[in-house]
Amino acid sequence: PSKLYSNASExxxxxxxxxEDDPRRITHCTKVGLALxxxxxxxxxxPLYDGFGEAGMWAILTxxxxxxxxxxxxxxxxxxxxxxxxxxxxLGLGAHxxxxxxxxKGKPIVVGLMVFSLAAVSTFIRFYPNVKRKYDYGVLIxxxxxxxxxxxxxxxGQILELxxxxxxxxLIGGATCMIISIFICPVWAGRDLQFLVAKxxxxxxxxxxxxxxxxxTCAGDESSNDSGAKNVEKSFLNGYKSVLDSKxxxxxxxxxxxxxxxxxKFKFNHPWKQYLKIxxxxxxxxxxxxxxxxxxxxxxxxxxxxxEFQTIIRQPCIEASTESAKSLIEIASAIKKMRPPGSAETxxxxxxSAADQLKTTLQxxxxxxxxDLQEMLPLLVATSVLIDIIxxxxxxxxxxxx
Amino acid sequence: PSKLYSNASExxxxxxxxxEDDPRRITHCTKVGLALxxxxxxxxxxPLYDGFGEAGMWAILTxxxxxxxxxxxxxxxxxxxxxxxxxxxxLGLGAHxxxxxxxxKGKPIVVGLMVFSLAAVSTFIRFYPNVKRKYDYGVLIxxxxxxxxxxxxxxxGQILELxxxxxxxxLIGGATCMIISIFICPVWAGRDLQFLVAKxxxxxxxxxxxxxxxxxTCAGDESSNDSGAKNVEKSFLNGYKSVLDSKxxxxxxxxxxxxxxxxxKFKFNHPWKQYLKIxxxxxxxxxxxxxxxxxxxxxxxxxxxxxEFQTIIRQPCIEASTESAKSLIEIASAIKKMRPPGSAETxxxxxxSAADQLKTTLQxxxxxxxxDLQEMLPLLVATSVLIDIIxxxxxxxxxxxx
Numbered sequence: 001p002s003k004l005y006s007n008a009s010e011x012x013x014x015x016x017x018x019x020e021d022d023p024r025r026i027t028h029c030t031k032v033g034l035a036l037x038x039x040x041x042x043x044x045x046x047p048l049y050d051g052f053g054e055a056g057m058w059a060i061l062t063x064x065x066x067x068x069x070x071x072x073x074x075x076x077x078x079x080x081x082x083x084x085x086x087x088x089x090x091l092g093l094g095a096h097x098x099x100x101x102x103x104x105k106g107k108p109i110v111v112g113l114m115v116f117s118l119a120a121v122s123t124f125i126r127f128y129p130n131v132k133r134k135y136d137y138g139v140l141i142x143x144x145x146x147x148x149x150x151x152x153x154x155x156x157g158q159i160l161e162l163x164x165x166x167x168x169x170x171l172i173g174g175a176t177c178m179i180i181s182i183f184i185c186p187v188w189a190g191r192d193l194q195f196l197v198a199k200x201x202x203x204x205x206x207x208x209x210x211x212x213x214x215x216x217t218c219a220g221d222e223s224s225n226d227s228g229a230k231n232v233e234k235s236f237l238n239g240y241k242s243v244l245d246s247k248x249x250x251x252x253x254x255x256x257x258x259x260x261x262x263x264x265k266f267k268f269n270h271p272w273k274q275y276l277k278i279x280x281x282x283x284x285x286x287x288x289x290x291x292x293x294x295x296x297x298x299x300x301x302x303x304x305x306x307x308e309f310q311t312i313i314r315q316p317c318i319e320a321s322t323e324s325a326k327s328l329i330e331i332a333s334a335i336k337k338m339r340p341p342g343s344a345e346t347x348x349x350x351x352x353s354a355a356d357q358l359k360t361t362l363q364x365x366x367x368x369x370x371x372d373l374q375e376m377l378p379l380l381v382a383t384s385v386l387i388d389i390i391x392x393x394x395x396x397x398x399x400x401x402x
Numbered sequence: 403p404s405k406l407y408s409n410a411s412e413x414x415x416x417x418x419x420x421x422e423d424d425p426r427r428i429t430h431c432t433k434v435g436l437a438l439x440x441x442x443x444x445x446x447x448x449p450l451y452d453g454f455g456e457a458g459m460w461a462i463l464t465x466x467x468x469x470x471x472x473x474x475x476x477x478x479x480x481x482x483x484x485x486x487x488x489x490x491x492x493l494g495l496g497a498h499x500x501x502x503x504x505x506x507k508g509k510p511i512v513v514g515l516m517v518f519s520l521a522a523v524s525t526f527i528r529f530y531p532n533v534k535r536k537y538d539y540g541v542l543i544x545x546x547x548x549x550x551x552x553x554x555x556x557x558x559g560q561i562l563e564l565x566x567x568x569x570x571x572x573l574i575g576g577a578t579c580m581i582i583s584i585f586i587c588p589v590w591a592g593r594d595l596q597f598l599v600a601k602x603x604x605x606x607x608x609x610x611x612x613x614x615x616x617x618x619t620c621a622g623d624e625s626s627n628d629s630g631a632k633n634v635e636k637s638f639l640n641g642y643k644s645v646l647d648s649k650x651x652x653x654x655x656x657x658x659x660x661x662x663x664x665x666x667k668f669k670f671n672h673p674w675k676q677y678l679k680i681x682x683x684x685x686x687x688x689x690x691x692x693x694x695x696x697x698x699x700x701x702x703x704x705x706x707x708x709x710e711f712q713t714i715i716r717q718p719c720i721e722a723s724t725e726s727a728k729s730l731i732e733i734a735s736a737i738k739k740m741r742p743p744g745s746a747e748t749x750x751x752x753x754x755s756a757a758d759q760l761k762t763t764l765q766x767x768x769x770x771x772x773x774d775l776q777e778m779l780p781l782l783v784a785t786s787v788l789i790d791i792i793x794x795x796x797x798x799x800x801x802x803x804x
Binding site: 015025026029033041057061064108120128140148291 | 463
């Protein structure tokens with residue numbers, strides 16, 4: 001029983017964390033409950049909406065399947081569902097009519113063939129990447145509605161009424177979702193995307209700043225670099241890892257943002273493509289940082305061999321890394337506030353001149369005749385990677401300006 | 403019109419490619435059509451299954467929403483749907499009964515409150531990562547069924563019959579899907595995962611082999627290294643990039659494979675966790691290869707400065723890269739055939755001794771007093787990265803043995 005209790009408290013802690021990580025989730029749950037209650041009253045209070053009868057069920061189904069966390073998700077599913085139902089109902093009526101002409105014996109066979117071929121073709125179309133990304137749900141609903149209309153045994157008069165009822169309840173359900181998700185504490189995928197991209201750039205900046213700081217402490221006082229301080233630093237030096245795996249999330253958000261109407265500061269020019277590009281560039285930069293991390297922090301700075309060479313290149317390294325961090329911070333805040341990045345350009349220039357200094361040092365430095373290449377290697381790599389990181393930072397700065 | 407025509411032919415080409423990329427997709431479409439036709443006859447042929455009536459519709463709905471490309475996907479959704487319907491129907495009946503006690507006026511309020519709170523709580527639970535991964539669809543169906551049963555205005559006798567009908571049609575639909583997807587040309591997610599992991603390792607091997615080859619041609623004849631041959635080589639040197647982005651696919655497949663019954667060579671020990679681990683290690687290795695690529699192919703080998711140092715380290719580099727490629731190929735085929743990797747270990751040993759040779763060369767080599775560090779750098783990096791790649795290959799080999 002004590003184990004059960006600890007398990008339960010563990011579970012409750014996790015649940016709490018989910019809510020604390022993103023309080024909008026709690027609002028979202030309330031919104032879903034609200035939408036569902038509203039649409040279920042459509043079904044429940046018979047005297048009020050006697051016209052809908054059983055079809056009121058479709059409003060409930062629509063609300064549950066259509067309501068998503070972001071506005072973009074809800075709109076995408078609602079619109080997909082609405083159009084697919086409309087199209088499939090029309091086609092299904094046609095198929096039903098056509099099959100009725102074939103006589104009592106032929107009808108099941110004709111309907112069966114039509115359902116089979118339509119389902120097979122639609123399922124195949126779902127593999128088409130563009131369809132899969134945007135209209136997957138619509139195609140599914142299309143198959144459902146078509147099959148149900150085509151196989152139903154009603155007379156045409158009844159079927160028209162049924163189609164009308166179903167369509168209007170689906171529309172009511174969809175409209176409820178759209179209105180609630182847009183007007184009550186909306187969660188815009190576009191805004192999430194914007195902040196995610198900015199956050200990722202900030203993480204890169206954190207690393208570069210921390211890296212510069214670590215170099216600085218090494219230069220100043222070797223003994224202060226004890227393992228306790230090390231761990232504190234390490235924790236924020238690890239942020240770049242999540243940037244590497246952010247591709248799927250960024251792609252998904254951009255996809256959802258595509259559906260959203262102009263809102264807030266976005267007006268009519270949704271810069272999703274720019275965001276995707278910046279996201280890609282920051283992943284590139286993160287992977288450079290990863291090599292920097294494996295070849296320096298883990299290898300060189302722990303042994304902390306301070307040769308003459310090291311002292312020469314340390315200063316420009318610190319300069320390059322902190323300056324590029326500053327420009328990244330500038331860029332991130334520019335993305336968040338949607339204004340041109342002001343001083344980012346000057347920081348990039350400073351970082352570049354530091355990089356140039358490193359390059360000339362590398363070209364002209366005369367080594368002792370028998371240096372320990374293995375020991376020097378991390379520093380060389382660090383230098384070279386830093387130069388590349390600065391290029392990559394410059395590219396990010398350029399694409400933000402667009 | 404000619405533009406329209408070219409667009410159409412473009413589209414048809416793409417469609418063809420989708421089919422050619424994976425012919426199982428075409429089989430899948432036929433299977434969906436078959437399942438749907440079978441379940442629609444349940445609805446259509448009235449005299450045969452008069453007992454089901456309108457509820458036959460649920461078999462159609464179930465088939466369309468539940469049938470997925472892989473066996474694991476279909477099973478996961480069928481089982482989720484079945485259990486969720488059962489649980490929600492029972493709870494819904496209870497709620498309905500409880501609300502009926504509260505009198506005509508109280509009933510809508512009580513039902514509304516229950517629907518609201520249940521929907522809100524269930525939606526919140528969907529954010530819990532473990533639930534989201536495996537039971538997302540089940541929770542959705544649970545909310546749907548509960549709401550529909552709870553709000554329905556039937557008397558209890560009728561509602562029991564309705565629940566019985568619905569449950570049996572859902573089960574029939576689910577069973578149809580499961581049987582068709584398991585027994586007619588099954589697509590096992592576990593098998594796909596196995597081949598994807600092996601394929602990724604092969605891509606890494608391709609790169610290392612190509613890299614060794616490129617070093618070899620540079621050593622042999624500089625002039626043969628024209629841009630034509632370069633492009634051919636580049637194409638297979640780029641395979642590692644898709645490995646970097648494979649995380650989402652591998653995770654998804656492992657998730658689906660979790661649902662699959664023992665089949666083929668898998669018996670009762672599904673090694674999904676091993677596959678995930680190997681997948682992670684090969685991504686690590688791919689990111690090392692990426693740094694190798696940026697710092698060597700693009701920079702050093704195009705300028706092809708052949709200093710004395712270059713000639714010394716070239717031979718062990720070639721050795722290290724081809725030997726590790728051989729051992730990766732061995733590992734990949736071992737994963738495919740599910741047997742212990744035979745000669746992989748010896749290749750790893752050879753690669754390691756080459757790496758050791760590189761290390762001692764680096765430690766003892768005496769440079770000219772004023773070397774061009776910028777030109778040497780790529781080679782140094784290449785050496786160091788190769789050493790790390792070999793470590794990573796060894797790790798992969800070890801985890802395959804498990």
